Amino acid sequence: MTELIRKTAAELAAQIHSGEVTAVEVAQAHLDRIAEVDGAVHAFLHVDTEGALAAARAVDEDVAAGRPVASPLAGVPLALKDVLTTRGVPTTVGSRMLEGWLPPYDATVTRRLREAGVVILGKTNMDEFAMGSSTENSAYGPTRNPWDLDRVPGGSGGGSSAALAAFEAPLAxxxxxGGSIRQPGAVTGTVGVKPTYGSVSRYGLVAFSSSLDQAGPCARTVLDAALLHEVIAGHDPLDSTSIDAPVPPVLAAAREGASGDLSGVRVGVVAQFGGEGYQPGVLRSFQNAVEQLRSLGAEVVEVSCPSFDYALPAYYLIAPSEASSNLARFDAMRYGIRVGDDGTHSAEEVMSLTREKGFGPEVKRRIMLGTYALSSGYYDAYYGSAQKVRTLIARDFDAAFATVDVLISPTTPTTAFKIGDRVGDPMAMYKADLCTIPSNLAGNAAMSVPCGQSDEDGLPVGLQIMAPALQDHRMYRVAAAYEVARDAALGGAPILSVPELSGAAR
Known part of the structure; x- marks a missing residue:
């Protein structure tokens, strides 16, 4: 196993740009790692070997010619969640509905990555249409957690988090x-960031819930996440919800935080996130993280956000309602699969047969929930009431951020659960996102950073750090400072080591 896959994105970029190694060598090392272990992990749905090596060669040509590289991450490999369109490369969203679809255009995030010289290795597995918390809802089979192949890597972005944890890519x-970056980050021991809603373009992101969906960076270190954040963020006129404002200085904040000084920073512990239903080992790891923040000079206080108790039911009315509307476009007429088109069925029958075959059980469940919540006579009672709760949650955040700089909590109540344990219990599955959903409803920034391992099962635990909208840099400063303190407490050893994986999944 080459040493290249052990390095951070920042380290790889420095070596590539100095000519110490080539981008092709780095890309090939990660492609080799994918070939070695992805039979067990199943992080990728499609590996674009030819495209990745071509992108790497272009960076090497710039370096060899003495031309400036396109960005600080030029030449660094990345795994891309299969919900973002990639021109000429399969984009399935984890669904049979789009099996074999080759988009004619790039999502804005994809385009910005290409323009930055980032090497896209391929597309990662996910819960179908991003609906799930375990990546078990993928039409193409589950992804497995590199820490324990019998456990889930979180969801819906379990493919991206597993690719990082298996050292198949340094970035994703x-x-x-509702937590599909942060919850997978927590249970795989990686960093996952949900930027402020509207600060990263949604153009080309296949929609689940348009007022909630947000693309963001995934990495193994806070600095790497900040570098990627600055590549993909920024106003996009192609996205009507895009914020026309400067990108928060997340990279500068991460570097400042690495000094390890949080003097003058007020940190609020959310009172509602703890107690019954939370794994004791998760709470102990979280409390250790709280004490480390205090040791760095932060003032830590408890903050009550009472409306957060209603975030989960509100989310599961708003998100399915928007899904019901968004997924109506999959009508078997314009793109995707088509079933029953043999001349003996009407257009309505073709549409019904296609949706029956193309959508999986969880997607159908949420479409039905959303359609019901939006139906005549129920709209005000369900969808309308959920939107009122959403306003109350935003007000709780505003009140909290009037007194503290950031809020913290466990990212998810438990460590990674076993594959199959919650498939038959949707409510148990949904509770994985108890702590993450409020930030989606309010639109503010939030991230998960590893905070050790549970003393019960040795599996990773995540620390969630939340910041006000367009103040993403606040959480990066705190996360970077905490990361330094955490690693120092471990004697300088990284929290994530390269797992030995091979063969087929168990």
């Missing part, structure tokens, strides 16, 4: 509608 892109 995920999307977060």
């Amino acid at each position: 892109i995920g999307t977060d509608t």
Whole structure:
């Protein structure tokens, strides 16, 4: 196993740009790692070997000619969640509905990655249409957690998080509608960031819930996440929800935080996130993280956000309602699969047969929930009431951020659960996102950073750090400072080591 896959994105970029190694060598090392272990992990749905090596060669040509590289991450490999369109490369969204679809255009995030010289290795597995918390809802089979192949890597972006944890890529892109970047990050020991809603373009992101979906960076270190954040963020006129404002200085904040000084920073512990239903080992790891923040000079106080108790039911009315609307476009007429088109069925029958075959059980469940919530006579009672709760949650955040700089909590109540354990219990599955959903409803920034391992099962635990909208840099400063303190407490050893994986999945 080459040493190249052990390096951070920042380290790889420095070596590539100095000519110490070539981007092709780095890309090939990660392609070799994918070939070695992805039979067990199943992080990728499609590996674009030819495209990755071509992109790497272009960076090497710039370096050899003495031309400036396109960005600080030029030449660094990345795994892209299969919910973002890639021109000429399969984009399935984890669904049979789009099996074999080759988009004619790039999503804005994809285009910005290409323009930055980032080497896209391929597309990662995910819960179908981003609906799930375990990546078990993929039409193409589950992804497995590199820490324990019998456990889930989180969802919906489990493919991206597993690719990082298996050292198949140093960077990844995920999307977060109710925690789909942060929860996978927590259970795989990686860093996952949900930027402020509207600060990263949604153009070309296949929609689940348009008022909640947000693409963001995934990495193994806070600095790497900040470098990727600055590549993909920024106003996009192609996205009507895009914020026309400067990108928060996340990279500068990460570097400042690495000094390890949080003097003058007020940190609020959310009172509602803990207690019954939370794994004791998760809470102990979280409390250790709280004490480390205090040791760095932060003032830590408890903050009550009472409306957060209603975030989960509100989310599961708003998100399915928007899904019901968004997924109506999959009508078997314009793109995707088509079933029953043999001249003996009407257009309505073709549409019904296609949706029956193309959508999986969880997608159908959420479409039905959303359609019901939007139906005549129920709209005000369900969807309308959920939107009122959403306003109350935003007000709780505003009140909290009037007194503290960031809020913190466990990212998810438990460590990674076993594959199959919650498939038959949707409510148990949905509770994986208890702590992450409020930030999606309010639109503010949030991230998960590893905070050790549970003393019960040795599996990773995540620390969630939340910041006000367009103040993403606040959480990067705190996360970077915490990361330094955490690693120092471990004697300088990284929290994530390269797992030995080979063969087929168990």
